[in-house]
Amino acid sequence: MRSPGFRHGVHPPEAKELTHRLPIRRMPYPDEIVLPLRQHAGKPATLCVKVGDHVERGDPVGLADGWVSVPIHSSAAGVVTDIGMWPHPDGSMATAVRIAVDRYAAQVPRPRMVPHWEGLSTEEVVRAVQEAGVVGLGGAAFPTHVKLAPPAEFPVHTLIINGAECEPYLTSDHRTMAEYPARVMFGIRVMMHTMQVTRCVVGVERNKPDAIEALRGALPTDLDITILPLTVKYPQGAEKMLIQAVTGVEVPSGKLPVTVGVVVQNVGSVAAIAEVFETGLPLIERIVTVSGHGLLKPANLIVPVGTKLKDLLAYCGGLTPEAAEVIIGGPMMGQAQANLEAPVLKGTTGVVVLQRNDTRLEKVYPCIHCGRCLDACPVFLNPSLLGDLARVNRYDDMTDAHLSDCMLCGSCSYVCPSNIPLSQLFQASKVALRRAAAGAA
Amino acid sequence: MSAPRPSGLVITASPHVRSQDSTPVIMWNVVGTLVPVIAAAAWFFGISALLVIGSAAIGALITERVFGRGDSLADGSAVITGLLLGLTLPAGMPLWMAALGGAFGIGFGKIVWGGLGQNVFNPALVGRAFLQAAFPVAITTWPTGGGSFWTLRGDLFALPFMHPVTDAITAATPLGLLKFEGQGTDLTRLVIGNTGGSLGETAAVIILACGAYLAFRGYLNWRIPISIFLTVAALSTVIHLVDAQRPDALFMLFSGGLMLGAVYMATDMVTSPVTNRGRWVFGAGVGVLVVVIRLWGGLPEGVMYAILFMNALVPFINRATQPRVFGSARKGAA
Numbered sequence: 206m207r208s209p210g211f212r213h214g215v216h217p218p219e220a221k222e223l224t225h226r227l228p229i230r231r232m233p234y235p236d237e238i239v240l241p242l243r244q245h246a247g248k249p250a251t252l253c254v255k256v257g258d259h260v261e262r263g264d265p266v267g268l269a270d271g272w273v274s275v276p277i278h279s280s281a282a283g284v285v286t287d288i289g290m291w292p293h294p295d296g297s298m299a300t301a302v303r304i305a306v307d308r309y310a311a312q313v314p315r316p317r318m319v320p321h322w323e324g325l326s327t328e329e330v331v332r333a334v335q336e337a338g339v340v341g342l343g344g345a346a347f348p349t350h351v352k353l354a355p356p357a358e359f360p361v362h363t364l365i366i367n368g369a370e371c372e373p374y375l376t377s378d379h380r381t382m383a384e385y386p387a388r389v390m391f392g393i394r395v396m397m398h399t400m401q402v403t404r405c406v407v408g409v410e411r412n413k414p415d416a417i418e419a420l421r422g423a424l425p426t427d428l429d430i431t432i433l434p435l436t437v438k439y440p441q442g443a444e445k446m447l448i449q450a451v452t453g454v455e456v457p458s459g460k461l462p463v464t465v466g467v468v469v470q471n472v473g474s475v476a477a478i479a480e481v482f483e484t485g486l487p488l489i490e491r492i493v494t495v496s497g498h499g500l501l502k503p504a505n506l507i508v509p510v511g512t513k514l515k516d517l518l519a520y521c522g523g524l525t526p527e528a529a530e531v532i533i534g535g536p537m538m539g540q541a542q543a544n545l546e547a548p549v550l551k552g553t554t555g556v557v558v559l560q561r562n563d564t565r566l567e568k569v570y571p572c573i574h575c576g577r578c579l580d581a582c583p584v585f586l587n588p589s590l591l592g593d594l595a596r597v598n599r600y601d602d603m604t605d606a607h608l609s610d611c612m613l614c615g616s617c618s619y620v621c622p623s624n625i626p627l628s629q630l631f632q633a634s635k636v637a638l639r640r641a642a643a644g645a646a
Numbered sequence: 647m648s649a650p651r652p653s654g655l656v657i658t659a660s661p662h663v664r665s666q667d668s669t670p671v672i673m674w675n676v677v678g679t680l681v682p683v684i685a686a687a688a689w690f691f692g693i694s695a696l697l698v699i700g701s702a703a704i705g706a707l708i709t710e711r712v713f714g715r716g717d718s719l720a721d722g723s724a725v726i727t728g729l730l731l732g733l734t735l736p737a738g739m740p741l742w743m744a745a746l747g748g749a750f751g752i753g754f755g756k757i758v759w760g761g762l763g764q765n766v767f768n769p770a771l772v773g774r775a776f777l778q779a780a781f782p783v784a785i786t787t788w789p790t791g792g793g794s795f796w797t798l799r800g801d802l803f804a805l806p807f808m809h810p811v812t813d814a815i816t817a818a819t820p821l822g823l824l825k826f827e828g829q830g831t832d833l834t835r836l837v838i839g840n841t842g843g844s845l846g847e848t849a850a851v852i853i854l855a856c857g858a859y860l861a862f863r864g865y866l867n868w869r870i871p872i873s874i875f876l877t878v879a880a881l882s883t884v885i886h887l888v889d890a891q892r893p894d895a896l897f898m899l900f901s902g903g904l905m906l907g908a909v910y911m912a913t914d915m916v917t918s919p920v921t922n923r924g925r926w927v928f929g930a931g932v933g934v935l936v937v938v939i940r941l942w943g944g945l946p947e948g949v950m951y952a953i954l955f956m957n958a959l960v961p962f963i964n965r966a967t968q969p970r971v972f973g974s975a976r977k978g979a980a
């Protein structure tokens with residue numbers, strides 16, 4: 206039987222065998238953590254500590270600035286040593302709080318009340334999730350509480366949990382589902398209750414049979430939850446592709462999923478919601494896959510948010526002599542890191558170290574119009590045409606060619622035999638268009 | 647134990663991995679599959695075949711080297727142009743003409759457009775069209791096959807602007823026989839390729855096998871040749887039913903340059919549509935034109951003009967066959 210999926214897409218080597226059987230372990234605390242105030246989509250948090258302050262594990266260092274924003278909490282007990290610019294994984298410098306971790310601290314958070322979710326109103330659950338600083342753990346880091354309270358004019362009929370994890374190398378969601386199925390189910394229960402949704406579908410790519418089995422074993426009898434095995438294909442985990450696979454509906458171009466009555470939540474975020482109501486702890490650590498053929502000891506680790514890449518990589522045995530590129534996220538959409546001082550953020554799904562011959566430092570040839578990019582693009586664009594337009598800066602023509610529908614998934618660049626950096630060109634064009642629009646306004 | 651070495655790290659944009667196929671890999675694979683086709687030509691026409699094809703290739707390569715960008719020879723596309731052009735020529739073609747055709751094909755079929763990927767017309771066919779216009783007699787003088795491998799056919803070593811030195815023994819091509827003398831050719835001979843004709847007209851089975859390999863590896867889009875075959879077969883079957891004097895589908899498919907054109911020239915990625923629907927349209931257009939030119943045109947063979955004509959339409963076909971963008975209204979439904 207053909208499993209549900211979407212049309213087009215690509216099949217990069219999965220390379221998940223490096224870590225997909227390794228149980229999640231906890232990484233020891235590093236000597237220093239660095240917490241940028243901008244870790245999520247929306248407004249950055251506002252600083253609420255000063256140099257010299259002592260913080261316990263779980264204390265806030267930044268507060269939510271408005272509705273689409275969340276606070277940032279310290280992932281370890283220690284002393285604030287500095288507040289200033291620090292390398293951010295996105296390549297820029299950003300305001301960050303540096304905390305010298307107290308080596309002898311027990312790392313026990315302050316006593317707190319665990320909110321009893323069943324007695325809470327929707328608003329109270331939403332506030333609790335916001336105060337815990339929960340964001341989408343699939344990479345985009347969109348504040349989770351916003352998705353819990355969709356606009357009233359769009360009734361939500363289905364909650365979709367994204368366990369596709371289609372990026373090569375990454376296995377953190379896979380391990381979460383395989384090892385913590387009960388926690389995932391509890392998170393789903395809280396979400397369904399809060400959003401008053403009666404149906405939930407968990408989409409998991411077929412290459413994770415143990416995760417599918419574990420989730421099925423943990424299914425509660427009183428809720429309508431389906432575990433749906435999906436075709437193994439990139440980008441199966443893209444929101445629109447997942448929604449089509451699950452519901453058969455295409456989210457209209459330029460619209461949010463909620464307009465077709467669904468909300469998608471990453472499986473890691475669901476587990477994070479569960480934790481809020483299990484322990485009362487905010488989001489201060491996350492599961493990170495550290496992998497790649499350029500790394501000596503790949504692992505799935507619980508990492509304190511703010512751990513610097515160099516400490517994380519050193520804990521994983523360090524790099525091999527052939528290591529060439531360090532990427533935050535997966536190799537399809539992740540970001541190469543110039544500075545290993547940059548910290549792990551809430552949205553860091555993985556850290557992948559590629560070898561020289563895994564990377565694409567190769568000659569670029571002209572477009573030979575082979576059409577492979579058209580066959581790869583999951584939203585049916587013509588990347589060949591868009592690429593030609595981008596090179597001559599014809600941004601308005603690109604808009605007519607539906608640039609706005611491009612989700613920068615990189616499938617086109619992946620297949621291009623001429624090694625044209627298509628998605629990179631599209632990202633730059635989107636930025637240029639946004640600048641032009643801002644300039645005109 | 648190596649500590650992280652930020653200095654040695656490379657920074658590239660995502661995606662950080664890519665599929666194995668590269669443009670040179672595709673091009674050189676095509677070149678590789680031309681080897682058996684050339685071998686078949688050598689089997690039928692001996693050393694003359696190799697000399698003609700080699701001259702066309704050398705003309706193409708020198709031009710690419712002199713006028714092309716940097717190391718553009720290495721991408722393999724100029725080799726393809728030269729070899730394909732050679733395969734469309736008769737075995738007795740004077741070598742200087744073959745070389746000139748190769749040079750013209752690369753120069754005016756590709757370089758003036760801006761090099762690889764920019765040209766509208768298939769460079770090999772541009773070269774061939776040039777030769778057809780400049781040397782109409784030489785390019786339609788078809789020596790027979792057979793004889794020893796070392797037999798030199800036609801006026802291979804004629805110098806420019808000299809009158810032919812030898813009286814070549816010539817043979818008519820199956821299409822010419824049919825068109826001008828109303829005479830058919832045995833189908834098995836056509837399929838195996840043991841007929842008069844240009845070098846690459848003669849190995850239909852081998853060309854099909856090589857095409858199948860390329861299609862299987864994804865180096866050639868199967869929709870174009872299949873569309874051409876289906877169109878030619880369907881159209882000629884209908885015409886044959888109406889008028890039994892007209893050739894049937896099998897004769898049409900296996901005669902002339904149809905196989906070579908459909909498998910190797912119409913599928914040239916640069917000069918064919920990028921959309922899959924467009925490829926069906928393109929192939930159908932080539933098929934119709936081939937049948938029309940062959941049956942009603944003044945020439946016995948129409949593959950070259952059919953493909954060149956459709957090349958010119960590619961931008962329009964591309965525009966008209968854009969796929970529907972995900973999440974936008976279906977045509978007609980909106």
Ligand code: SF4
Nearest residue numbers: 582611612614615617
């Ligand atoms: S990056 Fe954009 S154009 Fe390229 S395949 Fe993805 S959605 Fe299509």
Ligand code: SF4
Nearest residue numbers: 572573575576578621
């Ligand atoms: S995959 Fe690359 S070479 Fe092929 S059509 Fe697309 S942009 Fe051009």
